[in-house]
Amino acid sequence: MDSYLHNQEGRGVNAVLIELAGGSQELAHDLALHVAFKRPPYLTRDAVPEAEIVEERAALEAETRNEGKPEQAIEKIVEGKLQGRFFADRVLLDQKFVRDESQTIAALLGDATVVRFAQALGFEGFPELQAAARDEYRRARESGGGGSDLSSPPLFPIDQTEFEAALA
Numbered sequence: 001m002d003s004y005l006h007n008q009e010g011r012g013v014n015a016v017l018i019e020l021a022g023g024s025q026e027l028a029h030d031l032a033l034h035v036a037f038k039r040p041p042y043l044t045r046d047a048v049p050e051a052e053i054v055e056e057r058a059a060l061e062a063e064t065r066n067e068g069k070p071e072q073a074i075e076k077i078v079e080g081k082l083q084g085r086f087f088a089d090r091v092l093l094d095q096k097f098v099r100d101e102s103q104t105i106a107a108l109l110g111d112a113t114v115v116r117f118a119q120a121l122g123f124e125g126f127p128e129l130q131a132a133a134r135d136e137y138r139r140a141r142e143s144g145g146g147g148s149d150l151s152s153p154p155l156f157p158i159d160q161t162e163f164e165a166a167l168a
Contacts, residue, residue: 002028004036015120023112030099030108035117040092043114048090056086092117 001019016032023031042048060078069077087094092114093106100108 002032004029004032016117018117019115021113021115023109027112031105031114034095034098034105035092035119037098038095039119040090040095042091043117044093045087045091048087053082057082
């Protein structure tokens with residue numbers, strides 16, 4: 001397990017926790033840094049809600065038609081855009097590694113596995129969101145992750161002090 005905390009003007013604005021099975025501490029840290037930069041909402045393609053895929057497919061189909069592509073090629077073009085753009089933007093394992101864009105996160109992992117990850121964005125001044133984030137984080141910690149579906153990580157605002165205290 002490792003973490004990454006991105007500071008801006010002396011305050012944490014982006015914190016990531018990542019848990020690996022079979023990977024090194026260095027790999028976990030590199031992945032935490034990657035998640036902080038790329039902000040993937042999902043770990044795997046299976047974690048992406050079907051409704052989100054259907055909505056994106058419809059938007060890509062409309063975009064492709066507006067580009068004037070031949071009708072018989074639209075389905076194949078849309079599928080290519082889903083694979084190469086949509087999933088590559090939203091799914092951690094499909095993303096290109098920020099330090100070496102010639103390989104995906106899945107390739108970088110080798111035999112290691114991402115068990116789960118979470119990202120917290122620090123937006124001070126929103127106490128009701130911070131309270132909700134703390135409650136969500138505590139529930140996830142208390143359940144040991146077993147009762148929560150962490151294949152889609154929580155992305156929530158929380159202030160740095162409270163986040164660090166929750167980790168202690």
